[in-house]
Amino acid sequence: MNFSDIEILFVEDSMDDATLTIRALKKGGLANKLHHVKDGAEALDFLYCKGVYTGRSINDHLKVILLDLKMPKVSGMEVLEKVKSDPLFKSIPVVILTSSKEDPDIKRCYELGANSYIVKPVDSDNFFQAIKDLSFYWMISNQPPHHL
Amino acid sequence: MKRILENFIPFLFVMLSAFLIAVFFLVLSNIKTLDETKNLVEETYTIINLNEDVLIDVISIESSIRGFLLVDSDSFLKPYENSIKNIESKLLLLKMVTEDRDTDGKADELQRLIILRIADTKNSIINHKQNNLTIEQKIKITLEGKKLSDKIKNVIQEINSRQLALLAQRKHDNIDSDTNLKLIVGVLILVILFLILVGFAILKIQQQKNKLTDELKKSNNLFSTLFEHNPACISLVRISDHKIIKVNNSFVDLLGYSSADEIIGKSENDLNLIVETSDVEAIAKLIQENQIVKNYEMQVRTKNGTLIWTSASIIMMEVENIPCVVSVSMDINAIKKSEEKLLAVNRELEAFSYSVSHDLRAPLRAIGGYATILIEDYKDVIDADGNGFLKSMLQSSKTMGNLIDDLLAFSRLGRSEMVVSEIDMNSLVKTVVFEQLKNDAEKIDIQILNLPSAIGQPTLIKQVWVNLISNAVKYSQHKPNQKIEISSFQKNGQTVYFIKDNGVGFDMQYYNKLFGVFQRLHSKEEFEGTGIGLAIVQKVISRHNGTVWAESKINEGSTFYFSLPKIKIKTK
Structure with a gap:
C-alpha cells in the first residue's frame, strides 16, 4: 500500500462513525487522501512507521490528524500528547472528534496543543457541515514547514 | 474606690491611735490642773481664815492693852495673854501655808509686824507696871500701838486681796481648760462615730469581697466544667x-x-x-x-x-x-470520610454522565446517520411510507440527542461551582430577548420594566431568562396579539422578577408537575420541548437561595415569578 499520498490520518474506533465520516469526506472529494486507523496504537504505528507501516516513510508528511478521544489500547489523548511533544509531528494540525461540547477532555486537549475540535453530531446535516468546515480549515491551514 | 479605702485603713489606725494618746494626756493634764485649782481654793480660804483669826487676835491685844492702861487693872490682860498664845500657833500655821505661795513678801512683813506689836505691848505693860506712866505717855503708847495695828490690818488686807485675785485668775484659767476638755470629748465622740462608720464600711466591703470571691469560685468552676467537658x-x-x-x-x-x-x-x-x-x-x-x-x-x-x-x-x-x-x-474525621465517599460517588456519577453522553450518542449517531444516507441515496428504491418512517426515525434520534444534552446540563447544574457577581438584569434580559426573538421581535408586544441588579452566577441566571422567555414566546405563539411583560417588585427583602404572557397557560391542578424533570403539560405535537426548561429554572434559583413559582389560567396566560436575595450595596 502506498502511503505517500496520505494527507489525512483519521483515528476512529467506531465503524459507524468511521463509515459516516468517510462518506462525508468522499462527498467533499477528500477520501482518497485519507487513511483510517482503528485505535491509538495503530495511529502511533502509522506515525512512527512501525508494524504494518514499516514501509512508510516518516518524511511523508500529513496535513491533518482527525482524532477520536475514546478508544481502546491507546486513547486519543495519549496520541495527542505524543504528537504534540515530538518535534517531528508537533506542527501537524490535530482536530479532536468528540461526542459532546461539554466534554471536560476538550479543555485538556487544548492544553496539550490540539488545534480544533468537532462535535460528532447525531444530526447528519450538521455533521457533514462540520466536516466541510474542517476541509475548509484544512485548506487554509498553514503548510507544514518542510513544504516551504 | 474600695482599694483606696482598704489602703487607707492602716493609716487611719495609726492616726487614730496617735489622736487617742494625745487625748489621754490632755485629759490627764486637765484633771491635774483641776486638782491643783481645788487645792489652791482650799489654801486661799485657809489663808484668809487664818488672817482673820490673826486680825481678831491683834484687835484683842490692842483692846486689852488699852483697857489695861486706862483702868490699871490686870484683869484686862487676860484676853491679851490668850491672844498671844493663839497668835503664835496661827502665825506658825500661816507661815507653813504661805511658804510656797506668792505673797509678794507680805507674809514675812505680817510676821515681823505682829512680833513687833507683841514686843511693843509687852514693853508697854512692863513699863507701866514699873514707872506708872503719865496720861500723856499712855496716849502716846496707845496711838503708836494703833498705828502698828492699822499697818497689820493693811498687810492682812493686801495678802487677802492678792490671794483672792490669784484665785480668780486661776478660776478663769480653769474655765478655758474646761472648754478644751469639752471640745476634746466632743471630738472624741465624733471620732468614735467615724470609727464605727469606717468599721461598718469595712465590714460591707469584706462581705462584698466574700461575695465576689464566691462568684469568682462559681465562675471558675463553671469555666473548668465547660473547658474540661467541652466536646471540642x-x-x-x-x-x-x-x-x-x-x-x-x-x-x-x-x-x-x-x-x-x-x-x-x-x-x-x-x-x-x-x-x-x-x-x-x-x-x-x-x-x-x-x-x-x-x-x-x-x-x-x-x-x-x-x-x-x-x-x-x-x-x-x-x-x-x-x-x-x-x-x-x-x-471531623467522620464528616471527612463521608465527604470523601460523596466525592467518590460524585466522581463516579460524573464518569457515568460522560459515559452516557458518549456511549448513548454513538448508536444514535449511527441511527441518524444511516437514516440520512437512506433518505439521500436510496429514496428511489424505498416507497413513500418507508421514506416517512425514515424521517420519523431521524427525528426521534434528534429528540433523544436533545434529551441527553438536557439531562447532562441539568445534572451538571447541581455540581458545578458557583462564581457569583453582580448582574445587570436590565441589560441581561434585553440581550436574551434579542437573542430569543430574532425574527419574531416585530410581531410580539414585549415590555421590559425596571429590573434591579442581582447577585448570582451570570451564566446560570441567563439560562433562567432564556428558558422563561423562550417558554413565554413558545406558549403564546398561536395568539394573534402576542404580549409579554417582564418586571419586578420587592417582597420580604428579596427582589421578585416575573414574566407574564398571554399564551395558552396551563391547568393549575397539574402545578406540582410543572417544575419536574421531563414533565410536560402539553403534548409534543402542540409545543415542542423536552420538559427540562423549568426544572433547570427551579434548580438554578434554589441554588441562589431564591424561590420560583407560577400562576396561570388556561387560555389567558401564565406568570412565572422568581425571587433572588437583594443585592448588598458595598460601601468603601
Whole structure:
C-alpha cells in the first residue's frame, strides 16, 4: 500500500462513525487522501512507521490528524500528547472528534496543543457541515514547514 | 474606690491611735490642773481664815492693852495673854501655808509686824507696871500701838486681796481648760462615730469581697466544667517557647493520650502532631491577616500515628498575661470520610454522565446517520411510507440527542461551582430577548420594566431568562396579539422578577408537575420541548437561595415569578 499520498490520518474506533465520516469526506472529494486507523496504537504505528507501516516513510508528511478521544489500547489523548511533544509531528494540525461540547477532555486537549475540535453530531446535516468546515480549515491551514 | 479605702485603713489606725494618746494626756493634764485649782481654793480660804483669826487676835491685844492702861487693872490682860498664845500657833500655821505661795513678801512683813506689836505691848505693860506712866505717855503708847495695828490690818488686807485675785485668775484659767476638755470629748465622740462608720464600711466591703470571691469560685468552676467537658478539643500554646500549657479532656482523648500530663510542657513538634507543615504556615499567615482562623481543616497525628481530620478555629490572646495561641478543634474525621465517599460517588456519577453522553450518542449517531444516507441515496428504491418512517426515525434520534444534552446540563447544574457577581438584569434580559426573538421581535408586544441588579452566577441566571422567555414566546405563539411583560417588585427583602404572557397557560391542578424533570403539560405535537426548561429554572434559583413559582389560567396566560436575595450595596 502506498502511503505517500496520505494527507489525512483519521483515528476512529467506531465503524459507524468511521463509515459516516468517510462518506462525508468522499462527498467533499477528500477520501482518497485519507487513511483510517482503528485505535491509538495503530495511529502511533502509522506515525512512527512501525508494524504494518514499516514501509512508510516518516518524511511523508500529513496535513491533518482527525482524532477520536475514546478508544481502546491507546486513547486519543495519549496520541495527542505524543504528537504534540515530538518535534517531528508537533506542527501537524490535530482536530479532536468528540461526542459532546461539554466534554471536560476538550479543555485538556487544548492544553496539550490540539488545534480544533468537532462535535460528532447525531444530526447528519450538521455533521457533514462540520466536516466541510474542517476541509475548509484544512485548506487554509498553514503548510507544514518542510513544504516551504 | 474600695482599694483606696482598704489602703487607707492602716493609716487611719495609726492616726487614730496617735489622736487617742494625745487625748489621754490632755485629759490627764486637765484633771491635774483641776486638782491643783481645788487645792489652791482650799489654801486661799485657809489663808484668809487664818488672817482673820490673826486680825481678831491683834484687835484683842490692842483692846486689852488699852483697857489695861486706862483702868490699871490686870484683869484686862487676860484676853491679851490668850491672844498671844493663839497668835503664835496661827502665825506658825500661816507661815507653813504661805511658804510656797506668792505673797509678794507680805507674809514675812505680817510676821515681823505682829512680833513687833507683841514686843511693843509687852514693853508697854512692863513699863507701866514699873514707872506708872503719865496720861500723856499712855496716849502716846496707845496711838503708836494703833498705828502698828492699822499697818497689820493693811498687810492682812493686801495678802487677802492678792490671794483672792490669784484665785480668780486661776478660776478663769480653769474655765478655758474646761472648754478644751469639752471640745476634746466632743471630738472624741465624733471620732468614735467615724470609727464605727469606717468599721461598718469595712465590714460591707469584706462581705462584698466574700461575695465576689464566691462568684469568682462559681465562675471558675463553671469555666473548668465547660473547658474540661467541652466536646471540642481545646489547647493553649505559649507563643514564647511553643509549649502546650493547657489542654482539655477532649484534646487528650482525640490524640489518644492517657492524660494531659503527657502533653503539657511539650511542643506540637515534640508530640509529632503536625502532619503538613504547610498547614502551620497557612494558619500563621491567616492569623497575621485576620487575627483569627475559623474552621481550618487539617490533619493531625495521634499518639499511635493515626491521622485524624480536624476543623480548627485559632486565635491569639493573652491568658493570665501570657501570649498564647488558643485552638479549638472539632473531630471531623467522620464528616471527612463521608465527604470523601460523596466525592467518590460524585466522581463516579460524573464518569457515568460522560459515559452516557458518549456511549448513548454513538448508536444514535449511527441511527441518524444511516437514516440520512437512506433518505439521500436510496429514496428511489424505498416507497413513500418507508421514506416517512425514515424521517420519523431521524427525528426521534434528534429528540433523544436533545434529551441527553438536557439531562447532562441539568445534572451538571447541581455540581458545578458557583462564581457569583453582580448582574445587570436590565441589560441581561434585553440581550436574551434579542437573542430569543430574532425574527419574531416585530410581531410580539414585549415590555421590559425596571429590573434591579442581582447577585448570582451570570451564566446560570441567563439560562433562567432564556428558558422563561423562550417558554413565554413558545406558549403564546398561536395568539394573534402576542404580549409579554417582564418586571419586578420587592417582597420580604428579596427582589421578585416575573414574566407574564398571554399564551395558552396551563391547568393549575397539574402545578406540582410543572417544575419536574421531563414533565410536560402539553403534548409534543402542540409545543415542542423536552420538559427540562423549568426544572433547570427551579434548580438554578434554589441554588441562589431564591424561590420560583407560577400562576396561570388556561387560555389567558401564565406568570412565572422568581425571587433572588437583594443585592448588598458595598460601601468603601
